[in-house]
Every structure is written in structure tokens, then in C-alpha cells.
Amino acid sequence: MAAPQVVQQPQPTSVDVVVEGLRKLKTAALLQIVAEVLSVALIFVIAFTAVASILHFVTGGIQEALLQWTILAILVPLIVIVVAIIVLVIISIYAYLLPSAKRFTKWRPGEFSTPLTLLRIGYVWGAVVLLVALAIIFTGIGVGLAIGGLEAGLQTIVAVVLVGLALVFIAIIMFFIGFVGNIVYLFRLSSVFHSTQFQVAAILIIVGIVLSALVIVPFIGFALSCIASILSFIVWILIYIEAGSLEKKVLQGLVQV
Numbered sequence: 630m631a632a633p634q635v636v637q638q639p640q641p642t643s644v645d646v647v648v649e650g651l652r653k654l655k656t657a658a659l660l661q662i663v664a665e666v667l668s669v670a671l672i673f674v675i676a677f678t679a680v681a682s683i684l685h686f687v688t689g690g691i692q693e694a695l696l697q698w699t700i701l702a703i704l705v706p707l708i709v710i711v712v713a714i715i716v717l718v719i720i721s722i723y724a725y726l727l728p729s730a731k732r733f734t735k736w737r738p739g740e741f742s743t744p745l746t747l748l749r750i751g752y753v754w755g756a757v758v759l760l761v762a763l764a765i766i767f768t769g770i771g772v773g774l775a776i777g778g779l780e781a782g783l784q785t786i787v788a789v790v791l792v793g794l795a796l797v798f799i800a801i802i803m804f805f806i807g808f809v810g811n812i813v814y815l816f817r818l819s820s821v822f823h824s825t826q827f828q829v830a831a832i833l834i835i836v837g838i839v840l841s842a843l844v845i846v847p848f849i850g851f852a853l854s855c856i857a858s859i860l861s862f863i864v865w866i867l868i869y870i871e872a873g874s875l876e877k878k879v880l881q882g883l884v885q886v
């Protein structure tokens with residue numbers, strides 16, 4: 630009796646792996662671009678809300694009913710925009726950015742294993758630590774209040790919140806490691822594909838991080854924050870354009886992988 634034939638699935642070629650990695654990177658960039666655009670819209674909504682609030686005090690309540698409806702009408706899109714930004718960023722990072730780095734690591738482990746590890750530390754384990762921290766904080770507050778109200782449970786609440794805040798600080802450090810991983814990832818892509826655009830994007834991320842760290846500087850902090858946001862927008866546009874361009878070149882055989 631003849632043994633049953635085992636049908637083997639064709640193994641993906643280097644071209645398939647690289648193209649898939651570039652496509653996922655391009656999609657991640659596109660989602661980040663949309664999130665950046667929504668962030669600008671969010672700033673305008675917040676500014677309009679602030680103006681409406683100031684107008685309430687200036688008018689002395691003459692148009693109070695109208696202003697209340699106006700602010701309420703603003704809060705709804707405000708919440709929707711915030712949720713949309715969070716969802717887009719999460720999908721971009723976990724469904725596309727990390728998988729793209731994984732594809733390139735499969736192609737060239739020597740070049741991309743380090744940035745993939747840094748990305749995972751930042752965006753996977755950092756997120757886990759942050760969620761644990763938030764769970765500890767809210768659980769601690771709930772338990773403290775259940776013990777005997779705010780005064781009786783204050784010591785428990787303070788202790789638990791301090792532990793939670795310590796974990797939040799650790800999560801922030803891990804997220805920073807993720808940013809570093811993103812920078813290293815782009816530099817490695819630049820080196821492998823001889824891409825100036827990826828290199829420029831990595832440098833702009835570094836500049837953006839420096840500017841973001843200076844937002845606490847009086848008088849110029851807000852301006853620096855705006856510049857950092859603009860740079861972030863430019864970064865993802867560069868990544869989107871270059872990933873799409875390289876995808877076409879790889880498929881056409883103009884770039885050998």
C-alpha cells in the first residue's frame with residue numbers, strides 16, 4: 630500500500646518576505662499619518678472649547694444655555710477623535726509596525742533582530758507594565774475606599790498608588806526603548822536598502838524626541854511641541870513614500886533581495 634503523499638506548502642521567497650514587510654510598514658505609516666491629522670483636528674477642537682469656556686465668563690452667563698449646548702456638542706467629537714487616534718496608533722504599531730520588523734528579521738536576522746527586540750520591549754512589554762500599573766492603581770483605590778472610606782483607607786491608597794506610579798515610570802522608560810528601537814529599525818532599513826529617506830526619518834525622530842523633552846521650557850514649550858508634531862507627521866510621510874517606492878522596485882527586480 631502506497632504511503633499517502635504529503636503536500637508541502639511552498640516556502641515564501643526573500644522577495645515575498647521583503648515585500649510583505651514593506652507593505653506592513655507602509656500601512657503602519659499610513660495609519661500614523663491619519664492619526665497625526667486627527668491630532669491636529671483635536672487641537673482645534675480643544676482650542677474652540679477653551680474659547681467657548683472663556684466666552685461664558687465674559688458674557689456673564691447671558692448666553693449660558695447656548696454655550697452649554699455648544700460645549701456639549703464639542704465634547705462628543707472630542708471623545709470620538711481621541712478614541713480614533715488611540716485605536717489607529719494601536720493598530721499601526723501592533724498589527725503592522727511590529728510585524729513588519731518581524732518580516733525583515735526573518736529575512737536578515739543579523740540586521741533586524743536588535744531593533745525588533747527593542748520594539749518588543751517598548752511596545753509589548755511596556756504596554757503590559759502600563760496596564761498592570763493602571764490596574765494596581767485603580768484596584769488599590771477601590772480597596773482603600775472599601776476598607777473604610779477615604780480617611781481610613783488613605784494609607785493603603787497612597788502605598789498602592791506609589792507602587793503603581795513606579796510601574797508607570799518603568800513603562801515610560803520601556804516605551805522610550807521602543808522609540809529607540811524604531812530609530813534603529815529605520816537606520817537598519819536605510820543601510821540595507823541604501824535609503825536616504827529612512828535615514829532622514831530616523832534623524833527627525835531623534836530631533837522630535839529632543840524637542841518633546843523641552844516642552845517644559847517656559848514660553849517656547851508649546852511651540853517646540855508643535856514643531857515636534859510636525860516632524861512626526863513628516864517622518865511617517867517619508868516612511869510611507871519610501872516603503873511604497875521600495876516595494877515597487879523589489880517587485881520589478883530593480884532592488885535585489
